[in-house]
Amino acid sequence: MIANRKLGRVEQAMETLNRCAKTWNVITISRIKGPLSEEVVRQALDLIQHRHPRLNSRIVGSLNSLRFQTEGTAKISLRVVNKLDNWQWQEVVHEELNEEIDSSKNLLRAVLVHILSEDHVSYLITTVHHGVSDALSCVRLHSEILEYCHKIVSGEVMNPVASLDALPPIEELLPKWTKSFSGRISGVFLFLRLGFQKIWNRPETLGFEKYAPLAKRTCGMVHRQLDPELTQQLVNRCRQENTTVQSALCAALLFTVARKIAKGKRKDVRVSCLSYFDLRKRLEPAITDEHMGVLASSILGFHTIHTNTSFWELARDVKQHLEAVTKHNDIFKMILMSKDFIKFFLAVPNEVSATVSVSNIGKVNIPNVYGAFELEEISYLGSNSLYAGVFATNASTFQGKMLLNFVFSLPSISQDTMETLVNNVVSCIIEVCDFNVVFTPIHK
Structure with missing residues (x-):
């Protein structure tokens, strides 16, 4: 075809x-x-x-x-x-x-x-x-x-496999208002608004342990798994706290970074969080799972972790922000401006784009048995050397078990630092899932 x-x-x-x-x-x-x-x-x-x-x-x-x-x-x-x-x-x-x-x-x-x-x-x-x-x-x-x-x-004789129809660019599948002049202008306003919010909020990040130009950066990874019991505890606790697993993961990464930044001192820490959204059901027409393409968007949120902020308070704050931006169509505007955002960070490679980044596809709804083959685990990650200084994870849940792949740009964050941060995230999740433990704020 x-x-x-x-x-x-x-x-x-x-x-x-x-x-x-x-x-x-x-x-x-x-x-x-x-x-x-x-x-x-x-x-x-x-x-x-x-x-x-x-x-x-x-x-x-x-x-x-x-x-x-x-x-x-x-x-x-x-x-x-x-x-x-x-x-x-x-x-x-x-x-x-x-x-x-x-x-x-x-x-x-x-x-x-x-x-x-x-x-x-x-x-x-x-x-x-x-x-x-x-x-x-x-x-x-x-x-x-x-x-x-x-x-x-199995020896099944397969007829020639039918080719799927090729999808148009995602911009052509967005709501009609995005294609108008006012839609394009609204995208520009979002770009300017996020820039202003970043200047106004001044979110802190992990920064650079060691700076390297883009050509000398590499991508590292740390893999962790939450067993089915802990995964279910997290899901149950999120329901009881009126929040989502996505928001809880954001809170776990944000608290971990904030504790490192605060270094045991009593201080407020301003942070930012990049979250990703699946757009398939929001497109016109809706796109089924069998089609491949870039069918996702992202949005940046700004939060302040005070010395007395509780974990679940932060998680609910993240959830409320994500709900608000979806209602205001910011996720579509991000698609319109994605090329401009990338041009900016390529031009300014010493700029840290966000404190943390969380991509979570949730429960993976595919079979685990395929005749003689059993799918025991499945996870994913996005390679990244450009966005230095960002604490990022990619999450999926399959057969009741959550798999987390943390990616980072070397040498802005070292392997040892990343291992410590990831262990602290897992400890944080264990801590907040235990009803008998009082979660300690960032001045721990």
Whole structure:
């Protein structure tokens, strides 16, 4: 299927990051139990490349004239790696985080990691260009790959896989008012308003332990899991406190950073939080989960943590802000201005964009059994070396267990510092889920 067209503004922004910020991709990791072979995965990748128009595309042209082009697209590459121990999949993810995609060839690559110390355990790791995918797209894609793997090993004769219709740029799917002159002006006003709020609130951040120019930055990762019991405790406590898991995760990261900034002193700490939203059901027409694309937006919120602010008070404050911005359509305005925001941070790489960033896709609603294959875990993360000094996490919940992938730009935050911060976040979550423990504010 030929699906050539110009890139939309968001897609252009993502390709600009891909070319100028080393990596800006979505990496998805599945732990799979079952006899998964290179041959079977190879066939499944060929099928999904045929099914999804953007995976059968490449990006050509200069930054001011970018186009998707089907002709000349290379097959999705598949690398096979053998690792002895279970934790070593993280080594492969670290490599993928720091390996850019050659978008002139294709927009996805895959790695199959066999764990030699366990019987029939593998990790499937995909790296997808952020201009054609978001986290929900990639999680759904892994489910589709495993379904094809099941059909292949079962000997099911598959007719040629039908290609999905190619989506237009997300800007064309936004509400009609965004396409008017006043809609474009409202986007500019949002850009100016956030700039003013940042100057007025002066949010504190982790800053730079060590500054490096963009070309010398790399992306690091710390992985953690909350067992099903703790995950359920968090969900239950959020309901009782009239807030959401997203807001609680934001509060946990914000409190952790605020405690580090306060260093035990009694002081108020001003912070900012970047949260992400799925737009699929808000578009016109609504987009189903089977389609891939950049179908998400984000918004920045500003908060002050006082010396007596409780954890759940902050979580409710975050929730109220997120509800307010969705009612005022700021998430659509962010899409309109995304290219301008990225140009700004590329031009000023020493600017810290936010105190914390939280992307949470919530409960992953895909099957866990695909014939001979069992999906035991699935998580994701966005590679990032541009946004230095930001404490960021990517969360998903599957089979009752929450998986958290924290990403950061090295050397602005060191690996040791990040490990400590992540451990403190987990401790914070445990603390606030225990009804018998009184949460200690930031002057701990």
